[in-house]
Amino acid sequence: MANSDPVYLRVVEDLRRQIVDGTLPPGAPIPSRHQITRKYSVGETAARHALRVLAQEGLIVGRVGSGHRVREKPTLLPSYRSRVPEPHTPFAMDMQANGRQPSWNWRSELAEAPPEIAQRLQLSQWSPVIRIRFVFRGDGKPMQLATSYELIEFGQSQSPEEGTAERRSTVSRMAANGTKITEISESVHVRVPQPTESDLLELPTGVQVLHVERTHWAAERPVETSDIVIPGDKFRLVYGIPVSL
Amino acid sequence: MANSDPVYLRVVEDLRRQIVDGTLPPGAPIPSRHQITRKYSVGETAARHALRVLAQEGLIVGRVGSGHRVREKPTLLPSYRSRVPEPHTPFAMDMQANGRQPSWNWRSELAEAPPEIAQRLQLSQWSPVIRIRFVFRGDGKPMQLATSYELIEFGQSQSPEEGTAERRSTVSRMAANGTKITEISESVHVRVPQPTESDLLELPTGVQVLHVERTHWAAERPVETSDIVIPGDKFRLVYGIPVSL
DNA sequence: GAAGCTCGCCTGTGGCTCCAACTTTGCCCG
């Protein structure tokens, strides 16, 4: 079975086993390419490949000059998704709950709803909507991205604007507006970050992102929908599911 | 800028651009290693590396003999997490909603709660609990894993048992029992699958998993908690967040 | 004893080659 398997897998599996069972604790040095070639009697290519795979899996990190080490377990900040966000976005509330200084900036502009967004807002394709792009930071470091689409009739302004940290949550803005948000729905999946996202979020290779599609509903109609990109190595999402009595 | 960048990145970026902007639609063939070496004037190593990176990102898939193609967009099955699961687990309900035949098997036994589980159940470490392991299948193929921990006073039996597809959801079992579940909480994060998980779920390399920690509460006390492992390439989790009027 | 520098180790990148296994295609022969 494991006989005809590729050679590099033998190395990967052995090292992985040692990492997950704690023989190699977080921070411990991983044998170098040369050491692997000797220890496992494999070529340099296989050694390199094995290290790449483990790095790709997020189990080890390599630094030029000082070798590979077992990745330290990141502490995942909770993001409480079930709390209705007021006065600010969930992100700002999470950061405050976690004792970090939240800051963010945004840019709004008029745009045409691409097919998927149009569907989520129950509009026809390429209808005009207001698009707002956010970059959220915690203690100055970029931590989440979001792109929000609002129906034009609810947006305050149709001309491009931008700002920092003073935009309020959709829920409270709508409330001030006379529109009561009655439900929020979120759909969560995992994906590989796009290059611009890796860039903006300063993601190490191998880290995937949680993609949250969030829609605000008022009276059975969607009024706003957003795509939120959350680094998988920094956050966990916490939901409460009420059970009606 | 892009001048001193590694050569293979030029290839990756060009192909990626063509894929994301639709020049190369899903299913379209990607140039072979030899074609890449010629077209971009790079060595074969760089060409191969570029293809590996794109495959790793999930944008293309390679098949021995017939080349690489742009990956078809996988359809992610929705998993409706907010619905209170009766009479069966969320998984079974999702499969039915998606028109697939659900099946599962489980094994229960007495175990000692490891620190993290003990904390989630508000017990002291290594307290006796009932541990139940599930493998969930859709149309016969393994799709989700779960490990559940129940307080002994609520479990029906303390001796090891196993079964197939007849175990009811915690909510309905507790109800039959006189204990009303009042809330369910879930915490979602992403992680790399452990080898046994990759094995059981038959995951391709590079696919990460959604790890859901789910806890059932009755009268402000946790009565059951489970770890659910969900392949990131097969499911998206859907939550509804009620906004109280 | 402390400060600074040198040299060796390690990673990341990249080039070249060979081989096994598999797919596709097109040609040849019946």
Next chain:
DNA sequence: CGGGCAAAGTTGGAGCCACAGGCGAGCTTC
């Protein structure tokens, strides 16, 4: 004219080598 087979093309695995540049241990020098 059609079916089957062989050749060409492709991926994935594997080996070897080279080189730039970061990092750090340890030696040298002040």
